[in-house]
Amino acid sequence: MIFDTIGxxxxxxxxxxxxxxxxxxxxxxxxxxxxxxxxxLNSLPPRYIRHHVDMAFYMTSQEHxxxxxxxxxxxLDAIDFVRSRKSSDSTVLSSS
Numbered sequence: 001m002i003f004d005t006i007g008x009x010x011x012x013x014x015x016x017x018x019x020x021x022x023x024x025x026x027x028x029x030x031x032x033x034x035x036x037x038x039x040x041l042n043s044l045p046p047r048y049i050r051h052h053v054d055m056a057f058y059m060t061s062q063e064h065x066x067x068x069x070x071x072x073x074x075x076l077d078a079i080d081f082v083r084s085r086k087s088s089d090s091t092v093l094s095s096s
Contacts, residue, residue, distance in 0.1 A: 009047035009055045014040050039078035
């Protein structure tokens with residue numbers, strides 16, 4: 001189908017960077033990683049493309065650097081958010 005060729009540019013970039021930033025934790029807790037990925041992607045503006053090469057071709061190196069910094073910051077913010085939610089959830093459960 002034609003729509004199978006459309007995707008959000010940030011998805012692959014975010015997944016790759018999460019793997020780099022979290023290392024072993026990346027494989028130890030798949031639910032945590034999925035939550036971090038969702039929070040991260042929801043905080044970034046959508047960039048729908050048909051081919052990744054299209055995006056790379058039209059971006060300047062400065063734009064590429066800015067996007068990479070935005071991705072890294074969004075991941076760090078998402079990690080903090082998900083960790084804080086998990087710790088508050090476990091606090092609520094243990095006090096019940």
